[in-house]
Structure formats: C-alpha cells, structure tokens
Amino acid sequence: MAVVAGVDFGTLSVRVTLVDSQRGPIGTASSEYPLKRKREDPDFATQSHAEQMEALVVATRKVLAETRFSGAGVEALALATTGSSVVPVDEQMQPLDDYYLWCDHRAHAEAKEITDLAHAENLEAIEWCGGVYSHEWGFAKLLHWLRHNPEKRARFASALEHCDMVAATLAGITDPKKVRRSICAMGHKWMWNPKWGGLPSQSFLSKVDPLLDGIREKIGGEYLTSDHLAGGLSQEWAEKMGLRAGIPIPVGAFDAHWDAIGAGCRTGDVVNVVGTSTCIIAMAGQAELVHGVCGVVPGSVHPQYTGIEAGLSATGDIFEAIARRAGVKVRELAVGLDQYRAGQTGLLRLSWDNGDRTVLVNPELGGVTFGWNLVHTAQDELFAAIEGTAFHTRIILERMEEFGVPVERVINAGGIPQNNAVLNQVYANVLNKPVLVPKGTPTSLGSGIFALLAAGAFATIEDAQRKMCLPYEMYSPEPAAVEVYEELYGLYRTAYFAMGQSNAEAASMGKILPELRRIAATVRA
Numbered sequence: 001m002a003v004v005a006g007v008d009f010g011t012l013s014v015r016v017t018l019v020d021s022q023r024g025p026i027g028t029a030s031s032e033y034p035l036k037r038k039r040e041d042p043d044f045a046t047q048s049h050a051e052q053m054e055a056l057v058v059a060t061r062k063v064l065a066e067t068r069f070s071g072a073g074v075e076a077l078a079l080a081t082t083g084s085s086v087v088p089v090d091e092q093m094q095p096l097d098d099y100y101l102w103c104d105h106r107a108h109a110e111a112k113e114i115t116d117l118a119h120a121e122n123l124e125a126i127e128w129c130g131g132v133y134s135h136e137w138g139f140a141k142l143l144h145w146l147r148h149n150p151e152k153r154a155r156f157a158s159a160l161e162h163c164d165m166v167a168a169t170l171a172g173i174t175d176p177k178k179v180r181r182s183i184c185a186m187g188h189k190w191m192w193n194p195k196w197g198g199l200p201s202q203s204f205l206s207k208v209d210p211l212l213d214g215i216r217e218k219i220g221g222e223y224l225t226s227d228h229l230a231g232g233l234s235q236e237w238a239e240k241m242g243l244r245a246g247i248p249i250p251v252g253a254f255d256a257h258w259d260a261i262g263a264g265c266r267t268g269d270v271v272n273v274v275g276t277s278t279c280i281i282a283m284a285g286q287a288e289l290v291h292g293v294c295g296v297v298p299g300s301v302h303p304q305y306t307g308i309e310a311g312l313s314a315t316g317d318i319f320e321a322i323a324r325r326a327g328v329k330v331r332e333l334a335v336g337l338d339q340y341r342a343g344q345t346g347l348l349r350l351s352w353d354n355g356d357r358t359v360l361v362n363p364e365l366g367g368v369t370f371g372w373n374l375v376h377t378a379q380d381e382l383f384a385a386i387e388g389t390a391f392h393t394r395i396i397l398e399r400m401e402e403f404g405v406p407v408e409r410v411i412n413a414g415g416i417p418q419n420n421a422v423l424n425q426v427y428a429n430v431l432n433k434p435v436l437v438p439k440g441t442p443t444s445l446g447s448g449i450f451a452l453l454a455a456g457a458f459a460t461i462e463d464a465q466r467k468m469c470l471p472y473e474m475y476s477p478e479p480a481a482v483e484v485y486e487e488l489y490g491l492y493r494t495a496y497f498a499m500g501q502s503n504a505e506a507a508s509m510g511k512i513l514p515e516l517r518r519i520a521a522t523v524r525a
Contacts, residue, residue, distance in 0.1 A: 002457040003069065005060065005243070006448030007079035008255050009052060009162065010415075011035060011103065011276050016059040018067055018074070019448030021457040024468050027067035028444065031055035036098065043105040046098035049087055053169060060241040071242035077170070077233060078226075078250050078451035080258040080444075081162035084189035086141045088149075089165070091157040093174050097149065099162060100141040103277070103313075105355065107140035108363055110147075114139055114208055118200075121207070125191040125200050130292045132361035136313075137189040139205070139212075146211040153211075158218045161185035163252030164230075170249055171231025180222045180230045184253035187297030188309050192223060194298065224251045225303035226258075226450050248454040256281055257301045257309070258446030259413050261461060263438055264469040267305060268408035270397060274423070275414040276320075277354070278312040278389065280396055282405055290403040292359030293396075302461055308405055310396045314354035315389050316416055318367070321353060322385060326378035333382050337422045340383045342429060342481035343488050347371045347384035350495060351392045359399045360500045364514040368499065386423050387485075390430035391492040397431065411436045411472070415443060421475075429481035430489065436472040445469070 002021040007014065012035055017028040033051045038044040064071050088096040100106075114133040118126035126133060133140060142159045158176035160168070168179045186192040192199050199205075199219070205212040230251045238245035256279030260271035265283060273279040283305040290296055293310045300307030316330075323330040353367035369381060401407050410433050417424050417437045428435040449464045458464040 002075045002452060002455045003073055004076040004078070004448060004451035004455050004457070005063075005074050006444040006446070006451055007056065007077065008258075008444035008447055009079065009081040009166065010255065010443075011082060011101070014052065014055045014059050015444045016056070016063050017444040017448055018063055018069060019445070019452065019468065021452055021467070025445060025448065026069070027063050028441075029059045029063035029066060031058040031062065035101070041106070043108075045101040045104040047085070047101050048098050049095045049165065049169075052166070056166075057240050060243070064242055072244045074243050074247060075457075076248045076250075076451040076455035077243065078447045078454060079163060079166055079252045080255040080447050081166060081252060083161055083163065083185050083254040084137045084141065085162035086138050086145075086159055087162070087165050088142070088145055088152070088156055088159050089176060090155045091176070093168060093176060096152050096155060097145065100145065102136060103354070104141065105135050105363055107135045107144040110143040111135040111137070111140040111363070117204070117208055121204060123200060123204060124196055125193065127289055128193060128195075129188075129191060129295050130290070130358065130361050133191070134294065134357065134361055135363045136357070138186075139190060139208075142215070143209055143212060147209075161189070163254065167230035167249050167252045170233055170237045172234030172236060173231060176218070177221060180224050180228065180251055181219075182251050182253055183223050183225050183297065184257050184300040184307065186223055187300050188254070188295035188307075190219070192297075198223065225299040226251045226253050227303045227453065229454065250450050250454045253300070253450075254279075255443075256311075256414075257307060258450065259442060260301055260446065261449055261465070262442040262444070262446030262469065263411050263413035264465055264472075265301070265411065266462075268406045269411055270400070270407050270409070271411045271413050272393060272417075272427070273414040274315055274412055274416045276314070276316045277357075278315040278393065278414070280310040280358070280393065282308040282400060282407070284308060284405055288404050290400055290405060292361060292399055293403075294358055294361075308400065310358040310400065312351055312389060312392055313357040314351065318351060318353050318385050318389070319382060322378055322382050328378075330382075333379055334420070334422070336379065337383055337386075340422075342387075342426075342484040345371075345376070345380040345384050346373070347376065347380060348488065348491055348495065349381065349384040349388035350492075350499070351385065351388045352500070356500060358396050362500060365500060368495070370495065383422075386426050387430065387488070388492070390427045391489055392496070393427065394431055394489060395493065395496060407433075409436060410434070411438070413438060413442050415441070424475045425478070428475040428477050430485045432477050432482050432485075434477070435475045437475065438470040439473050440470045442470060
C-alpha cells in the first residue's frame with residue numbers, strides 16, 4: 001500500500017487529494033487565492049506565486065488533519081497547474097512579477113507578430129499548433145512582459161510555466177538552468193517538439209523581436225515527460241507542508257491533461273474538461289497535424305502517446321457572466337433548466353465571450369446571441385449558452401476526426417459536469433454520442449496517479465487507472481432532441497465560420513467583432 005498527494009492548481013484555488021493505492025482517494029481539501037483583474041483592462045489576469053504556495057501549505061495541512069493521516073507516510077507528491085501561466089524569474093529563481101495567468105489576454109499584438117513571421121519564414125512549428133500562435137501562450141506573454149517592464153529586464157534570467165515553477169520551488173531549486181521542464185507545457189504553449197529539435201531557432205525568435213535575443217538558452221535545459229522526476233521535496237517545504245523531505249516529485253503538467261488521465265482517458269477517447277473554460281484532450285498512437293487545433297505533442301498527456309489539445313476559451317465563465325448580469329448565482333438561475341427542450345428558446349448563442357481558442361484561434365471575437373425578442377429571460381440565455389458550448393465542442397470534434405483523430409468515446413470531466421445533468425444531456429444530444437461522466441470528482445486524481453507511479457505503486461498508467469478511476473454515469477442521445485439539434489447545428493456552423501473569420505466570403509460579417517473590440521479599446525485608452 002502507498003499513500004500519495006495529488007495536487008491541482010486551478011484558476012481560483014488549489015486542491016490536494018490523498019490517494020491510497022488500494023482504496024483510491026481518501027480525502028481532499030482546497031484553499032483559495034486571489035485572481036487579480038482590472039475593470040479598465042479586461043485582458044488583464046495575474047496571480048501571485050507566493051500566495052499560491054501559501055494556499056498549497058494550507059490545503060496540504062488541512063487534508064492531513066481531516067484524514068488524520070501522518071504526513072510522514074505520504075510517499076510522493078505530483079502537481080498539475082493552469083497553463084500557459086508564465087512567470088519571469090531572476091538568477092535565484094525569485095519571481096520578478098506575478099504570473100501572466102492562462103486567461104491573461106494582453107499579448108494580442110505579440111501573438112500576431114509571431115504568427116505572421118512564422119508563416120513568412122515557413123516555420124513548421126506554427127502548423128503543429130493550429131496555424132496560429134495564441135495570445136494565451138508562452139512566447140507571446142513573455143514578449144509582452146519584456147516590452148512593458150524595461151526596468152526589470154536586466155534582472156531577467158528565465159521564464160517558467162506554472163507547473164515547472166511550483167515543482168522547482170518545492171524541490172528547492174534555485175538555479176533556472178537546473179529546472180526540469182514539462183514537455184506538456186513547453187510542447188503545447190512554446191512550440192517545442194523533437195521533430196525540429198526542440199524550440200524554434202534563436203534566429204527566428206530574434207527576428208520576432210531583439211528582446212528575445214538569447215531566450216532559447218535561458219529557457220533551455222531538460223524537457224521531460226511526467227514519468228521522470230523534477231526533484232525531491234526540500235526540507236524547507238517538507239516542514240511547511242507537514243510532509244517528509246525527499247519524497248519524489250514527478251515533472252508536472254497542465255491540469256486538463258492530467259484530469260483526462262484521472263477521468264480514464266485512453267486512445268480513442270476525447271475528454272472535455274469543462275470548468276471556467278473547456279480543454280478538450282485526446283490521445284493518438286502517432287502525431288498528425290490537425291489544422292486549427294492548439295497543439296499536437298508527443299508525450300504530453302500519456303508519455304507513450306501523442307497528446308492533442310483543443311478547447312473553448314470560456315465555458316463556466318460564460319454561465320457565471322450571464323448569472324452575474326441577472327443579479328443571481330448560476331445555481332439559482334439553473335433551477336428549472338431540466339424542463340427546457342432542444343431549441344425552444346429560439347436563441348442561438350456563439351461562445352466567444354473570451355475569444356475563440358479552437359478552431360479559429362481568434363482572440364478578437366466576442367459573444368453573440370441571435371434571436372432575441374422582448375420577453376426572453378436570462379434563463380433562456382443560460383440554456384442557449386449551454387447549447388452553444390456544445391455546438392462549439394462539436395465543431396472541434398469534427399475537425400479532429402477530419403484529420404484522423406479517433407473519437408470513439410466522449411467523457412465529460414472537470415468541475416461542472418458532475419453537478420450539471422442538463423449540460424451532459426445537451427452535449428449527448430448535440431454530439432449525437434453517448435457522454436460518460438465520472439461518478440465523483442476526478443480533479444487531482446490524475447495528479448494522484450502520476451504520484452503513485454513515482455512512488456512505485458503501479459508499473460503503468462493503465463494499471464493505475466484500472467484501480468483508481470471512478471465508474472461512469474452515461475447520458476444517451478435522445479432522438480427527438482438530436483433531430484432538432486441537427487438543424488440548429490447547421491445554423492451555428494454557418495454563423496461560426498461567417499462571423500469568426502475575415503475572408504472574401506464573409507468580409508462584411510468578419511469585421512464586426514474585431515471593430516467593436518478596437519473601438520472599445522480606443523475609448524478605454
């Protein structure tokens with residue numbers, strides 16, 4: 001028997017779960033930390049490394065106290081985090097600023113410059129991240145920081161992804177050159193791939209902006225899958241957390257990727273990790289390009305398979321925004337949604353409130369709802385938003401299938417599906433596929449599985465999944481609803497591609513949303 005700690009850093013809190021190799025999860029606790037936003041700049045979203053680490057200590061000690069389990073008996077600790085969440089550090093690994101959180105969207109211009117130059121230079125890497133480099137990703141955020149913090153540039157030594165920074169901190173690493181970096185993080189967000197020898201060339205990066213001179217070396221080092229160790233828990237952090245020093249910490253990953261493992265993902269599965277946003281995770285036996293999909297990276301989810309990531313930039317955040325504007329909580333607004341029928345609202349809602357991550361990869365978009373009349377309610381919009389996120393998910397799954405990614409099972413994981421039967425049934429009807437939902441909360445279970453592997457409790461991920469993963473509840477498609485959604489999906493798909501991109505066929509519609517953003521930004525300035 002082995003007991004380990006699985007850690008999951010989310011957008012607003014950290015969860016620590018103790019996992020027993022025989023009994024599965026035996027206890028979980030969480031602790032919150034603030035998300036820093038600015039009303040005058042809706043693209044701004046940062047978080048403090050120190051506050052996150054304080055929350056980790058609180059959550060760890062809380063779960064040990066609640067389970068009455070001795071921290072000395074915990075045999076490994078593994079962690080997953082948000083991403084791309086980027087922190088610049090100095091030569092002693094001290095943060096020079098807060099994290100640019102995954103949902104920080106200030107780096108629009110930098111992302112466009114990277115994308116444009118990549119296509120001009122025929123950089124292969126750009127095709128493997130969907131043809132567009134995102135404002136949510138590492139190089140764009142780092143360049144934005146360098147441009148806007150000239151007084152701190154002289155102290156800049158490196159930039160780290162959230163998962164790598166936390167693992168290095170816990171392991172007591174004080175030299176950026178000694179950090180073992182996550183292939184999951186660097187592959188999906190920094191254009192790393194063994195196919196072209198790692199990161200894009202320094203000559204390319206310097207052409208983007210001379211501020212990136214030398215950056216390839218500064219973020220160099222070992223790039224590893226999560227069946228390798230980032231280090232062992234330092235004495236300092238062992239004492240703070242109430243654990244034993246020296247226990248192994250595997251190389252970390254992004255929360256959605258490990259949530260997929262914790263949800264039982266295997267080849268042929270697609271896991272929708274539905275939370276504030278949606279990450280769509282799949283695995284394939286070999287690497288194939290998927291146009292418009294965020295990343296195709298060997299070893300990023302399961303060390304032996306190619307990981308594929310796509311997603312929606314906002315899901316739960318959209319539901320929260322609708323409820324907030326109505327002056328109620330989502331839970332209150334959702335009461336009675338189980339009585340709604342497919343298409344009854346007459347509304348069609350595009351899920352672009354935070355831009356489009358996949359398949360258009362266009363941050364300049366905004367939420368759109370068609371069909372309003374004078375008696376529609378906030379609850380009508382909430383139901384239409386659930387339908388809209390399901391339609392957007394279908395757009396993505398069809399694109400993946402078009403490029404050879406098998407979609408045999410659909411699993412809804414993350415924080416929302418366990419508490420929203422209406423959403424799961426709508427997804428089953430829109431996708432016209434059975435939707436499986438873990439009976440319980442799989443969040444941080446994936447971290448627990450990798451911690452169990454590090455502790456030597458299981459030989460393979462599959463062995464651990466068979467023992468640890470939760471059973472499923474299945475939502476089957478309802479024929480009458482499927483028929484209605486086939487019609488609505490045709491309308492959604494037309495609006496999605498007509499309004500979401502500027503081209504000869506849709507020039508007049510494609511300009512509307514970017515122009516609205518431009519005008520609003522001008523007024524704010």
